[in-house]
Amino acid sequence: MNHLVIDGYNLILADIRLSKLMNKDPFSAREKLVNEIQQGIGKSSKVTLVFDGKFLHQKELISQNFEVQFSPRGESADEVIKEIIGRAWNRRVITVVTNDLSIIAYAKECGSRTMKSEEFLRLLRTKEIVRKENDGKNPLEKPEHVTNEDFELLKKWRKK
Numbered sequence: 001m002n003h004l005v006i007d008g009y010n011l012i013l014a015d016i017r018l019s020k021l022m023n024k025d026p027f028s029a030r031e032k033l034v035n036e037i038q039q040g041i042g043k044s045s046k047v048t049l050v051f052d053g054k055f056l057h058q059k060e061l062i063s064q065n066f067e068v069q070f071s072p073r074g075e076s077a078d079e080v081i082k083e084i085i086g087r088a089w090n091r092r093v094i095t096v097v098t099n100d101l102s103i104i105a106y107a108k109e110c111g112s113r114t115m116k117s118e119e120f121l122r123l124l125r126t127k128e129i130v131r132k133e134n135d136g137k138n139p140l141e142k143p144e145h146v147t148n149e150d151f152e153l154l155k156k157w158r159k160k
Contacts, residue, residue, distance in 0.1 A: 005081055011117045
């Protein structure tokens with residue numbers, strides 16, 4: 001089972017509408033993001049959505065495969081995400097969703113996959129992310145109609 005570890009505020013800031021809502025009402029922005037992910041992912045992936053907690057340290061189980069976690073006081077969401085990766089028994093099933101370069105570097109060093117926040121939102125909103133659940137294909141892997149040469153170029157471009 002794929003495990004998505006998502007940098008929550010980073011993902012919110014990657015979306016103009018959620019970012020504007022965040023400035024007015026952080027709770028509503030988080031709730032809207034949770035609902036969108038929950039509706040778009042399905043049950044084939046485990047999801048851990050991590051936010052900076054500052055004064056609030058809690059874990060909330062949304063469903064059997066979906067958890068929202070706030071970092072403890074004095075610890076950032078980045079540190080929590082790195083801890084999740086570091087504690088994982090099989091790090092190769094983890095896909096980290098963030099634009100944070102230090103998290104991306106750490107995840108790759110550990111053998112986990114990474115996805116930029118904007119790419120995740122695009123896949124989520126076009127329902128490509130649920131293709132894995134419906135036809136057994138992982139949207140994070142090479143599409144059938146792409147040549148190996150094109151896929152290698154795409155991988156190099158994504159790393160930038």
